[in-house]
Amino acid sequence: MFRKAEITEKFMKNIKIIFVECGTEKVFGQTNVMEWLLCSKSKATNVMNAMKAAGVIEKVSGLGAGKYKFIEL
Template sequence: MIISYNELHNRNLHISGLLNEEKVDIEDKKVDIESGKVDIQDKKVDIESVLTEKVSNFSVKTTTHIRSLFEKFGFDEIFGRSAVMELLDLKGSGASKLLSNLVQAEIIEPVSGHGKGKYKFRK
């Protein structure tokens, strides 16, 4: 068996001058980001008002965990057991039990389409 090698040299890899040498001027237009300010305070939801009747059966520690989770994830973020473990410094079984209790209390709900065991807060 004979193996031949082809050496690559820069002199053989030059591209002809067919490239467009024209530069694009990107400094002509500036975007005004100040005029489109959004007031996010109007959409802020108080977790206390949402959870008042639902957390009455939970301990102070669990209620603190719920508040910590809500501060981190809010209504729009999706989270799973590993995120709960990391945020609250819980072991796997403790995080699973907390999530199970929150689902039963209808505080969080399972989310489909993001993998097994993903949740978000109910509005």
């Protein structure tokens, strides 16, 4: 999945940090990613876009805009 989406090693590291924080059950958003990676809003957006492109997260409805969770494989 990650190779197909051309995810870099740095993004892989960041995605792993996010996954460790929330697993497949916890819903997260951009603010959470910013907190966990200690990064800017734009970097959090880039990481989330990479995860969407790789198909490892899915949008969650009913909890507000921009909420996602990891897909169980």
